[in-house]
Amino acid sequence: xxxxxxxxxxxxxxxxxxxxxxxxxxxxxxxxxxxxxxxxxxxxxxxxxxxxxxxxxxxxxxxxxxxxxxxxxxxxxxxxxxxxxxxxxxxxxxxxxxxxxxxxxxxxxxxxxxxxxxxxxxxxxxxxxxxxxxxxxxxxxxxxxxxxxxxxxxxxxxxxxxxxxxxxxxxxxxxxxxxxxxxxxxxxxxxxxxxxxxxxxxxxxxxxxxxxxxxxxxxxxxxxxxxxxxxxxxxxxxxxxxxxxxxxxxxxxxxxxxxxxxxxxxxxxxxxxxxxxxxxxxxxxxxxxxxxxxxxxxxxxxxxxxxxxxxxxxxxxxxxxxxxxxxxxxxxxxxxxxxxxxxxxxxxxxxxxxxxxxxxxxxxxxxxxxxxxxxxxxxxxxxxxxxxxxxxxxxxxxxxxxxxxxxxxxxxxxxxxxxxxxxxxxxxxxxxxxxxxxxxxxxxxxxxxxxxxxxxxxxxxxxxxxxxxxxxxxxxxxxxxxxxxxxxxxxxxxxxxxxxxxxxxxxxxxxxxxxxxxxxxxxxxxxxxxxxxxxxxxxxxxxxxxxxxxxxxxxxxxxx
Amino acid sequence: xxxxxxxxxxxxxxxxxxxxxxxxxxxxxxxxxxxxxxxxxxxxxxxxxxxxxxxxxxxxxxxxxxxxxxxxxxxxxxxxxxxxxxxxxxxxxxxxxxxxxxxxxxxxxxxxxxxxxxxxxxxxxxxxxxxxxxxxxxxxxxxxxxxxxxxxxxxxxxxxxxxxxxxxxxxxxxxxxxxxxxxxxxxxxxxxxxxxxxxxxxxxxxxxxxxxxxxxxxxxxxxxxxxxxxxxxxxxxxxxxxxxxxxxxxxxxxxxxxxxxxxxxxxxxxxxxxxxxxxxxxxxxxxxxxxxxxxxxxxxxxxxxxxxxxxxxxxxxxxxxxxx
Numbered sequence: 038x039x040x041x042x043x044x045x046x047x048x049x050x051x052x053x054x055x056x057x058x059x060x061x062x063x064x065x066x067x068x069x070x071x072x073x074x075x076x077x078x079x080x081x082x083x084x085x086x087x088x089x090x091x092x093x094x095x096x097x098x099x100x101x102x103x104x105x106x107x108x109x110x111x112x113x114x115x116x117x118x119x120x121x122x123x124x125x126x127x128x129x130x131x132x133x134x135x136x137x138x139x140x141x142x143x144x145x146x147x148x149x150x151x152x153x154x155x156x157x158x159x160x161x162x163x164x165x166x167x168x169x170x171x172x173x174x175x176x177x178x179x180x181x182x183x184x185x186x187x188x189x190x191x192x193x194x195x196x197x198x199x200x201x202x203x204x205x206x207x208x209x210x211x212x213x214x215x216x217x218x219x220x221x222x223x224x225x226x227x228x229x230x231x232x233x234x235x236x237x238x239x240x241x242x243x244x245x246x247x248x249x250x251x252x253x254x255x256x257x258x259x260x261x262x263x264x265x266x267x268x269x270x271x272x273x274x275x276x277x278x279x280x281x282x283x284x285x286x287x288x289x290x291x292x293x294x295x296x297x298x299x300x301x302x303x304x305x306x307x308x309x310x311x312x313x314x315x316x317x318x319x320x321x322x323x324x325x326x327x328x329x330x331x332x333x334x335x336x337x338x339x340x341x342x343x344x345x346x347x348x349x350x351x352x353x354x355x356x357x358x359x360x361x362x363x364x365x366x367x368x369x370x371x372x373x374x375x376x377x378x379x380x381x382x383x384x385x386x387x388x389x390x391x392x393x394x395x396x397x398x399x400x401x402x403x404x405x406x407x408x409x410x411x412x413x414x415x416x417x418x419x420x421x422x423x424x425x426x427x428x429x430x431x432x433x434x435x436x437x438x439x440x441x442x443x444x445x446x447x448x449x450x451x452x453x454x455x456x457x458x459x460x461x462x463x464x465x466x467x468x469x470x471x472x473x474x475x476x477x478x479x480x481x482x483x484x485x486x487x488x489x490x491x492x493x494x495x496x497x498x499x500x501x502x503x504x505x506x507x508x509x510x511x512x513x514x515x516x517x518x519x520x521x522x523x524x525x526x527x528x529x530x531x532x533x534x535x536x537x538x539x540x541x542x543x544x545x546x547x548x549x550x551x552x553x554x555x556x557x558x559x560x561x562x563x564x565x566x567x568x569x570x571x572x573x574x575x576x577x578x579x580x581x582x583x584x585x586x587x588x589x590x591x592x593x594x595x596x597x
Numbered sequence: 598x599x600x601x602x603x604x605x606x607x608x609x610x611x612x613x614x615x616x617x618x619x620x621x622x623x624x625x626x627x628x629x630x631x632x633x634x635x636x637x638x639x640x641x642x643x644x645x646x647x648x649x650x651x652x653x654x655x656x657x658x659x660x661x662x663x664x665x666x667x668x669x670x671x672x673x674x675x676x677x678x679x680x681x682x683x684x685x686x687x688x689x690x691x692x693x694x695x696x697x698x699x700x701x702x703x704x705x706x707x708x709x710x711x712x713x714x715x716x717x718x719x720x721x722x723x724x725x726x727x728x729x730x731x732x733x734x735x736x737x738x739x740x741x742x743x744x745x746x747x748x749x750x751x752x753x754x755x756x757x758x759x760x761x762x763x764x765x766x767x768x769x770x771x772x773x774x775x776x777x778x779x780x781x782x783x784x785x786x787x788x789x790x791x792x793x794x795x796x797x798x799x800x801x802x803x804x805x806x807x808x809x810x811x812x813x814x815x816x817x818x819x820x821x822x823x824x825x826x827x828x829x830x831x832x833x834x835x836x837x838x839x840x841x842x843x844x845x846x847x848x849x850x851x852x853x854x855x856x857x858x859x860x861x862x863x864x865x866x867x868x869x870x871x872x873x874x875x876x877x878x879x880x881x882x883x884x885x886x887x888x889x890x891x892x893x894x895x896x897x898x899x900x901x902x903x904x905x906x907x908x909x910x911x912x913x914x915x916x917x918x919x920x921x
Contacts, residue, residue, distance in 0.1 A: 073708075075754050076661045131735040134722040134788065136743065136750045143737030161750070167660060168750060175721040209701065238656040239640075274658045351751075355819075356658060359677050362632060469644040513649040515613050517702045521648040 038444060041067040041183065042436040044203055044218035045429070046190045046245050049077035050166070050421035051400025052224035053173045055389075058429030059222075060180045064436055067183040067216065069190060069205050071240065071523070074174050078226050078238045079421060082166025083277035083352065085148060085158035086422075087415035088123035094155040096120050103416060104590045106152040106308050107409025108550035109566065110258070112586035115387050115405045119416075122423045127159055130422065135172040137161050138349075148282040148349075150414045152308035152597070156282075158415040163277050163352045166418060188214070189523055190244050192452040193221055193252040193396065194444060200395030201442040204452040208523060211516025213453040219439040220432035223249050223383055223398040224425060231531050231538070232376035232484075233476035236268050236275035245402045247530035249383045250537070254391045255570045257384035257404035257583075259534065260541035263412055263551050264485050265377030266312035271330040273375035274356050278414040280338060280370075281305040283349055287316070288335045288369070289324040295334075300597040307597035310411045310551045313374040317485050326371065335369035374485060378417060380408045380551065381538075384570060384583075389428025395435055399428035406568060409585075410550020459525055465510025468525035475502055475528065475535055483539055488556045492543040499535045500577075506532055533573075540578045541569045562592050602628045605684050607638060609650065610693040613702050620700075622691075623647075631681025635673075635690060636664050638680055639704075651703040659818055662755035666704050667693040672757040672816040695760035711756045714772040718780040718799065725790025742787050749782040749826060751819040758813035758823050764806050771806040772799070774813035774823030781826040784833065796830070796837045804830055805844020846870045856910050859903030863893050 043059040045052045048070035059066045068074070089099040099120040104111055127145070131137060138146040138160050149156040161168035185205065191213065192204040202217040225245030229237025250256050266287075267276040281287075287305050289295045299315040300307035307315075319325050320332035327333075338346050343366045347354055350365070357363045357370055383398035385391055385405055391398055400421040407420060459465070482495025506529055513521035547561035548554050566585055571578040605627055612620035625642045636654055643650050654664040657676045664675040669687045672695060683690045698706035730736060758774035759765055765773045772780075780799055783789050804827065813823040831848065840846035850869030854861050863886075867879050876883075887894045 072655060072661075072663070073712075076655055076663050078656065078661070080753070081656050081658065081660045125733075128733065128735050132722075132730040134786070136746055136782075136786075137735075137738075139738050139740050139743050141740060143739050145735055164660070164751065167753070171750075178716070179721050238661060240655040272657070352660070359659065360634070467648070469648065473644070515616060515649065515651075515702065517613060517615055518651045518705050520643070520651055524648070 038215050038217055039067070040217040041065050042218065043067070043220050043222065043429075043432045044069060044216055045222040045224060046070070046203065047077070047224035047226055047400070047402065048072070048074035049079035049224065049226050049400065050169055050173060050418065051226070051402070051425035051428075052222070053177050054422050054425030055222045055224055055397075055399055055429030055432065056182055057173070057177050057180065058426045059433040060182050062430060062433035064433045067185060067218070069185045069188045069203070069216070071187060071189045071208070071244070073186050074184070075170060077170060078241055079418070080167040080170040081238060081275065082418050083163045083275060084150060084279035084282065085160035085165045085415050086127060086169070086418040087150070087153070087157050087413070088127045088159055088419065089120065089155070089157050090124045090127065090145065090159070091147065091157070094157050096123075098154050099123065099157060101590060102153050103407065103413055105595055106411055106413040107407070108411055108560065108595055109562070109590075109592040110261075110409030110549060110568070110585060111407050112405065113588040113590060114586045116407050117588060118387055119407045119420070119423055123419050126419070126422045126426070130169055130172060133172045133176040135161065135168050137168065148279055149306060150282050151278050151306045151312065152413045153415070158279070158282065160279065162348070163279055163350050169418060189526060190225065190248050191456070191526070193248055194448050195252045195393055195396075196443060198394060199439070200393060202444050204449055206523070206526070208518050211519055213449055215444055215449045217442045217444045219436040219442055220395045220397060222389070222428050222432050223396070223402050224400045224428070225402045227401045228379050228531065228534055229376050230472075230527075231476065231479050231535055233480045234268065234273045234373075235376040236265050236273055237376065242527035242531055243379070243402070243534045244527065244530050245398070246382055247533045249391065249396065249398065250533060250571070250573050252393065252396070253573065254393055254396060255384040255572055256537055257381055257568050257570055258406055258410075258541070259379070259381035259537045259571060260545055260569060261380035261410050261551050262376060262483070262538065263309055263378035263380060264313040264374040266309055266316055266374050267336050267372040268375035268377070269356065269361055270328070270333045270371040270373055272360050274360055275377070276336060276353055276356070276370060276372055277350070278309070280336060280350055280353060283338075283345065284341050285336050285338045287312070288337060289319045290326045291324065293324075295319050295324070303597045308411055308413060309377070310553070311597055313485055314553060316372070316374055320373070328371070331373065333371045333373045336372045337369045338365045339367060339369070378412055380404065380406070380410065380412055384568075385428070387427060388431040389424055390431055395439060397428040397432045399424040403428070410552060456522065456526065459509055459511040459522065460514065462508070462510040465508040466505045468509055468511070468521065468528045471502055471506055471509065472524070472528045472531070475499065475532055478502070479535055479538070483542055485553060487542055487552070487554050489543065492539055496536070496539040496543065499532060499539060503532050503536065537571045537578045540580065541571060544580055545569065566592065602630050603681065603684055605629050605638065605680050606689040607642065608689055608691045609639075609642070609703070611650070611703055612700055614700065629680055631684075632679045634676050635668055635678045635680055635683070635692065636675035638690070639675060639692065651705055653705055660753060662753035665695055665755040665757040665760065667695060667760070672696070672760040674755060674757065674818045677818050695756060697760055697762065697765045698756070708756060710769065711759050711773065711775070714776040715754070715779060717772055718776050718783070718795070720779050720783065722783070722786065722789050723791035724788070728790060730788070736788055738787060745785045746782055747826065748819070748821045749778050752778055752821045753819055755818065757816045757818060761812045761816035763810060763812065764808045768806050770802040772803050774827065777804065777807070777830060778821050778823040778826045781830055784830065793837050796834045799830070800834055800838070800842050800845065804834060805842045843870055852910065856907050857899065858897055859900035859906050862895070862897040864895070865897050
């Protein structure tokens with residue numbers, strides 16, 4: 038049996054930062070990831086990282102913007118801590134070697150972003166995530182830790198009221214392994230592949246969130262799903278909010294800059310939920326463009342000039358040219374919203390602690406909550422680093438005080454047996470067919486606009502898919518890189534989360550941030566200013582609610 | 598309205614070393630729009646025809662670096678290669694694993710040697726103790742200093758260059774284009790305090806094994822241009838250390854020949870590269886050349902108009918990049 042003090046699952050920015058904090062605290066640390074760390078989805082983040090660092094900007098404005106962006110569902114104590122840590126953690130990443138874009142005076146360059154009262158988004162061209170991921174991985178490489186690359190998380194072993202370790206699956210050898218650990222940090226990132234249109238990578242299947250839920254962790258605010266306004270039509274490849282920050286504008290089929298009707302003050306730089314709903318409304322009301330890949334609107338960058346577009350939005354230029362055959366210097370970009378970010382996740386406090394002793398979470402897999410009902414662009418990279426560090430430090434501290442772990446010989450077999458059974462069936466359900474049906478269901482019934490009938494229908498369909506999943510079959514007989522098997526594991530995870538999203542969305546009879554109910558179009562602070570908590574039972578998620586933490590900001594109507 | 602489609606034949610390399618003696622090519626035929634990326638096609642094969650087809654992939658937008666493979670014999674990202682031009686040019690799409698890395702299964706290769714070479718260049722900032730990072734604030738760096746990184750920050754470590762590189766194939770000691778482009782990124786970083794040491798240490802069994810074929814630059818999906826950065830590293834290495842390796846001595850000797858004589862004298866160049874003693878080792882090769890082309894082995898003499906060449910070199914020396 039493998040044994041470490043702290044096991045971090047996921048090796049994107051949150052996982053790596055957690056691992057660094059735990060290593061620096063002197064602990065024996067292992068990182069388990071189903072990819073190579075440099076392939077993590079953090080590297081796909083484009084636009085930037087928020088920090089109020091200039092003399093003209095203030096941390097208080099950043100806090101206020103985040104509170105308002107969250108539609109008053111973010112915990113204000115957590116948001117205050119988060120925004121205060123922004124400056125120092127960006128300095129730290131610069132010292133680790135991040136190559137940021139610069140202003141002529143040698144300071145960090147900043148660009149405007151949606152929902153922000155000041156241009157405070159620090160960036161590295163339009164590949165900020167990649168720049169941070171490289172620098173952090175290179176910094177972490179100077180430390181001692183164990184990496185288990187291309188290992189899947191299968192189960193978190195909880196016994197005697199605390200974490201004892203994990204069961205993982207090594208893709209290369211096709212073997213299940215147990216890793217005893219005093220503390221475990223879940224940093225497995227997004228779950229965008231629940232939807233058919235998503236900016237997320239194929240690997241974003243919410244594994245850690247689902248496995249933590251299965252282990253008894255509370256999932257918080259899962260019904261809040263962010264749709265990014267500008268995803269490239271057909272492929273849903275992300276076109277950064279930075280494109281609008283640099284001056285890009287949105288137009289409908291009649292050439293109208295329609296955002297003036299939805300957000301008269303800040304137009305395209307309203308927060309993401311607002312812009313996404315505007316685009317969907319334009320298309321639904323017949324004012325969008327139509328084509329073989331559905332309705333869409335135009336994102337125009339042409340007026341910015343070749344030099345600006347090609348230098349500040351270099352990757353976007355490449356994406357458009359390679360993936361849509363379009364040159365954004367001379368042509369408009371066809372865009373439509375796509376799933377982008379899960380505000381919800383494993384419920385934690387500021388230290389990354391969950392309701393299970395020894396279990397921690399950080400990054401997109403976690404919900405502190407700082408994003409509340411809607412995340413601001415530029416706050417997620419910041420979240421990975423700030424709360425990755427906090428969770429890693431807390432996990433290290435917990436490991437020091439914890440007694441020895443007690444994994445049992447039966448732990449591995451209990452986790453592995455059902456999965457091994459999938460391969461011995463002579464007939465059964467195909468995991469990729471289940472995945473496609475699940476994605477279409479979530480897209481259709483739990484998308485940008487929701488209502489009671491749709492959510493109930495979605496829930497019925499997801500539950501039917503879950504019972505079909507009980508008969509899932511793996512036909513690939515090889516032990517080496519059996520993607521047919523890992524596909525099935527991932528679909529199982531996603532179906533679990535789909536149910537939690539639907540149940541939470543059905544219960545929440547109001548519209549707040551990214552959760553827009555056409556049958557309850559108003560925000561209801563009286564009844565719903567609270568976090569949804571979901572806990573797994575044999576009959577489905579059991580919902581309870583927790584208060585939102587307030588410090589200084591009274592809820593107001595949200596106007597951009 | 599639906600996009601028009603073409604019938605595309607895919608011949609995909611299949612091999613499970615644990616269960617098969619030798620690889621085979623499996624044909625799949627799909628109706629696809631010409632702009633469909635090869636990755637999308639492979640994922641459709643997995644979903645609709647054969648779930649046992651094995652490959653690495655994740656972001657599908659050329660930023661995670663997972664899906665590099667050989668597509669019609671070129672190292673490419675599957676997600677960034679549309680099928681239309683491939684079918685048009687080659688009549689089919691032959692999909693094989695990357696080269697220079699052992700196959701684990703189908704299109705998945707063992708990247709241990711690739712990552713080991715990346716580690717070899719010590720890819721992290723090394724501070725000069727005399728110049729610590731400023732306390733509590735970022736270092737100052739102008740946009741011009743950022744420009745000195747060229748396109749190296751765009752590298753996604755996909756290993757397409759490593760796969761395309763004949764020097765990697767010839768000598769596993771060669772770090773490969775990606776590692777050297779990464780080295781360049783640290784050498785030009787104004788925050789790094791180990792530039793000279795890096796340039797000295799990369800020379801034995803390293804930098805000079807590059808064959809200057811530029812196939813890496815052709816293969817790179819992010820336009821990092823590794824071969825150009827390797828050229829820059831070579832210039833900087835000579836500026837730091839002069840000629841220490843056969844490669845650097847050869848480069849210096851080549852230039853001296855042209856400046857002194859106005860044309861290449863092979864005898865002189867061999868002596869400069871390998872030394873008088875080392876010339877003995879080159880004797881069999883020299884004899885072979887002498888038998889076929891005796892005019893090559895001749896006494897050095899200066900050609901007419903060599904002064905002009907000298908002036909060109911003087912101008913180039915003035916303009917060349919020197920390490921910081």
